[in-house]
Amino acid sequence: MGAIYILWLRELKRYVRSRVQIVVSLGQPCLYLLALGFGLGPVFQQAGHGSYLQFMAPGVVGMTVLFSSVFSGIAMLWDRQFGFLKETLVAPVSRMQIMIGRTLGGATVAVIQGTLILMICLIAGFRPHSWFAIPAAFLFVVMIAIVFAAFGTALGSVIKDMQGFQLVMNFLVLPIFFLSGALFPLANLPFAMRIITRLDPLSYGVDGLRGVLINTWHFSLAFDVALLAGIAAVFLSAGAFLFTRIEA
Amino acid sequence: MISVTHLVKVFGDFTAVNDITFDVAQGEIFAFLGPNGAGKTTTIKMLTTLLRPTSGRIELDGLDPTVKQKLARQRFGIVFQDPSLDNEQTAWENMDLHGVLYHVPRKLRAQRTEELLKLFELWDRKDAYVKTFSGGMKRRLEIARGFLHTPKILFLDEPTLGLDPQSRNQLWTHVKHLNETEKTTVFLTTHYMDEADRVAHRIAIMDHGKIVAQGTSAELKQQTGTESLEAAFLALTGSSLRDEAANSKDALRQVAQMFGRR
Numbered sequence: 071m072g073a074i075y076i077l078w079l080r081e082l083k084r085y086v087r088s089r090v091q092i093v094v095s096l097g098q099p100c101l102y103l104l105a106l107g108f109g110l111g112p113v114f115q116q117a118g119h120g121s122y123l124q125f126m127a128p129g130v131v132g133m134t135v136l137f138s139s140v141f142s143g144i145a146m147l148w149d150r151q152f153g154f155l156k157e158t159l160v161a162p163v164s165r166m167q168i169m170i171g172r173t174l175g176g177a178t179v180a181v182i183q184g185t186l187i188l189m190i191c192l193i194a195g196f197r198p199h200s201w202f203a204i205p206a207a208f209l210f211v212v213m214i215a216i217v218f219a220a221f222g223t224a225l226g227s228v229i230k231d232m233q234g235f236q237l238v239m240n241f242l243v244l245p246i247f248f249l250s251g252a253l254f255p256l257a258n259l260p261f262a263m264r265i266i267t268r269l270d271p272l273s274y275g276v277d278g279l280r281g282v283l284i285n286t287w288h289f290s291l292a293f294d295v296a297l298l299a300g301i302a303a304v305f306l307s308a309g310a311f312l313f314t315r316i317e318a
Numbered sequence: 319m320i321s322v323t324h325l326v327k328v329f330g331d332f333t334a335v336n337d338i339t340f341d342v343a344q345g346e347i348f349a350f351l352g353p354n355g356a357g358k359t360t361t362i363k364m365l366t367t368l369l370r371p372t373s374g375r376i377e378l379d380g381l382d383p384t385v386k387q388k389l390a391r392q393r394f395g396i397v398f399q400d401p402s403l404d405n406e407q408t409a410w411e412n413m414d415l416h417g418v419l420y421h422v423p424r425k426l427r428a429q430r431t432e433e434l435l436k437l438f439e440l441w442d443r444k445d446a447y448v449k450t451f452s453g454g455m456k457r458r459l460e461i462a463r464g465f466l467h468t469p470k471i472l473f474l475d476e477p478t479l480g481l482d483p484q485s486r487n488q489l490w491t492h493v494k495h496l497n498e499t500e501k502t503t504v505f506l507t508t509h510y511m512d513e514a515d516r517v518a519h520r521i522a523i524m525d526h527g528k529i530v531a532q533g534t535s536a537e538l539k540q541q542t543g544t545e546s547l548e549a550a551f552l553a554l555t556g557s558s559l560r561d562e563a564a565n566s567k568d569a570l571r572q573v574a575q576m577f578g579r580r
Contacts, residue, residue: 076418084406153402160366161419162391317369 073163074171081142081175085182092183095141099134099187103127103194106253119255125286127188127196128207128279129252135184135214136250136272140243142176143222143309147235150226155316165314173219173309180215181208198283206282213298214275220305227312245270252276256288271301319344319471319503320365325374327360334360336527337374342520344470347497347504349518351511351551354560357527358507359399362475365505366396379470392420394471395464399479401456405449409440409459412448413466420467427466434462438492454485461489465496474506478513486510490517511548521547525555 085092107123107130114122149155158168188207198204225238249263250272259267267273278294281287289297320342327335335357342348350358363369365376367383367390376383383390403412410431417427435441438458448456457477464472474493478486494517497504508514514521515535522532531538531554535547542553 072418072421076415080404080407080415083411087406152405153398153400154404155402156368156398157402157404157416158419160368160391160396161416162388162421163419164388 073161073167074174077158077168077171078175078178081172081179085179095138095183096134096186096190098137099130100190102133103130103187103191107194123194123196124284125255125280126253127191127194128283129250129276130191131184131188131207131211132214132250132272132276132279133247133252134187135180135211135275136218136247137243138183139176139180139215139218140222140225140238142179143173143219143224143226144229144235144238145176146172146223146226147229147231150230159316165316166310169223169310169313173216173223173306176222177212177215177219180219181211184211184215199285203282203285207279210275210278210282210294210298213278213295213302214272217271217275217298217302217305220302220309223309224305224312227309227316246272249273250276251288271298274298274301319346319379320348320505321375321377322361322365323375325361325364325376326372327357327364327369328372333527335364335371338524338527338529340522340529340532342503342505344503345497345501346520347494347506347518349514349521350505350507350524351509351514351521352507352524353555356524356555356560358524359475361524362396362473362505362507366394366473367391392467393469394473395467395469396473397457397460397464397475397477399475401460403448403456403460403463406447408445408447409435409451410444412459413463416463416466422467430466430468434465435459437495438462439488454481454489457481457485458489458492461493465500465502468500469502471503471505474504476507476509478508478510486513493517511546511551515547523551523554530554 103123103126107126111122114120114125119125146155159165161168185208188211198207225242229235229238249266249270251267252272256264256267256273256277274289274294274297277288278291278298281291281294322341323339325335325338326333338361350361352358360369364371365378365383367387370384378390379393381390381393404415407415413431413435414427417431422430432441435444438461440455440459440462443451443455448459451459461474461477478489481489490513493504496502506518518535520532520534521538522529523538524530531541533541538547538550539545542550544550544553
C-alpha cells in the first residue's frame with residue numbers, strides 16, 4: 071500500500087509543481103470553448119439545437135480529462151528516458167502496485183483538470199439543468215479519467231520513443247476526441263460514423279456528462295456507466311499486463 | 319554472496335553473455351572490467367532481475383533472483399549506468415520514496431536518510447530539486463540512496479562515468495567506508511583501471527561475453543607479465559575499438575535535451 075500511495079503522491083506533486091504546464095494544459099480546452107462555443111454558436115442555434123456552449127461544455131470537460139489522463143500515462147516515456155522507471159522496476163514491490171499507483175495518480179490529476187475546466191465553463195456561461203447534477207458529473211469525470219489513465223499506462227509501456235508518441239497523439243488521442251460526439255450530436259450520423267463513434271469509449275463518457283449536466287441523452291445513464299466500468303476493467307488489466315512485461 | 323554458474327544471455331542471434339561463471343564472497347569489492355559491449359551491463363541486469371537469463375544459475379545471498387524476485391530485490395541496491403533519480407523531486411523526497419518502496423520503517427528511514435545525506439555531503443541541499451544538482455551530486459545521491467535500505471549487495475554500474483577526479487576520489491572513499499562499516503558486498507563495473515586497482519579486492523575481465531581472466535590485480539599483472547592493470551587489460555582484450563550501436567534511447571535523449579526538459 072505504501073508503494074501505491076507514494077507513487078500516487080509523486081504524480082500529484084509533479085502536477086502541482088509544474089504551474090506552467092497547468093496553465094498550458096488548461097489553455098487548449100479554453101480555446102475550444104471560446105472559439106467553437108461562441109464561433110459555431112449562431113449556426114447551431116439556427117439549426118434549432120439551442121445553445122452550442124451548453125452542448126459542447128460537457129464535451130470540452132471530457133476532452134480535458136482525456137488528454138490529461140493519456141498524457142500522464144505516456145509521461146512514463148520520460149521516466150523511462152530519465153531512468154526513474156528503472157528505480158521502481160527493481161524495487162521489491164510488485165509491478166501491479168507500481169502500475170496502480172501511477173495510474174491512480176494520473177487519473178487524479180486528470181480529475182482535477184476536468185474539475186477546473188468545468189468551473190471555467192460555468193464562468194463562461196454554461197449552466198447545468200440542476201446544481202445537483204455536478205456530483206453526478208464528477209462520477210463520469212472519474213470514470214473517464216480511470217479509463218484513459220489505464221489506456222495511457224498501457225501505451226506508455228509499449229511505446230519507446232518520440233515517434234511513437236506522435237503516432238499515438240495523431241492516430242489515437244485526437245480521433246478519440248473528435249469522434250466522441252464531444253463537438254457534435256451523435257444523432258442522424260452516416261452509417262460509418264455511427265459505427266466509429268460507438269466504438270469510441272469517450273462517446274459514452276461525454277454522453278454521460280452531457281446527460282447528467284444538461285439532461286440530453288443519446289444512450290442512457292445505466293448503459294454509459296456499465297460500459298465505462300467494463301472498459302475501465304479491460305484497460306486496467308491490459309495496462310497491468312503490458313506494464314509487468316516491461317524489460318528495462 | 320553472489321554465485322553465478324554458466325550464465326548465458328542471447329538476444330536474437332547475438333550472444334551478449336556467453337557462459338560465465340564466478341563467485342563473489344561476502345564483504346568483498348568485486349570489479350567487472352571490459353571494453354564497451356563486453357556484456358557487463360547485461361550481466362548486471364540479469365543479476366538485478368531486470369533481464370531473464372537465457373540459461374545458467376544465479377544466486378544472491380542464497381536466493382535465485384529469477385524465482386524469489388522480491389526477496390532478492392530487498393537484498394541488493396543498484397546504481398545504474400545512467401541516472402535514475404526523479405529530477406522533479408528534492409533529494410530528501412527521492413530518498414524517502416526509495417525508503418517506502420523498500421519497506422524501510424518511517425523512523426529508520428528518516429534516520430538513515432539523514433546519516434547518508436550527511437556522509438555524502440548533500441545534507442544542506444536536501445530540500446533542493448535534483449534537477450538543480452551537478453553530475454557529481456546526482457551520482458552521490460544515487461549511491462546514498464542505494465545504501466538506504468542497508469542492502470547486502472550493492473551493484474555499481476560505471477558509477478564514476480563523467481565525474482571529475484575529486485568527485486571520483488570522494489565517491490570511492492565513501493563506498494569503501496560503507497563496505498567496511500556495513501559489510502556491504504560491492505559489485506562494480508568501470509572503465510577506469512586505476513579505480514579498480516585501488517578499490518577492488520578482486521577483478522574479472524570480460525570480453526565478447528566471456529570472462530577472459532579473474533583474480534586480484536597483482537595476479538592479473540603477473541599472469542600477463544605486465545606492470546599495470548591497464549597494460550594487463552589491454553593484453554587480455556586486445557586494442558581494437560568496440561562500437562556500440564546507438565539505440566532509440568539515445569535518440570530520444572537528444573530530443574529531450576532539445577526541448578530542455580529536466
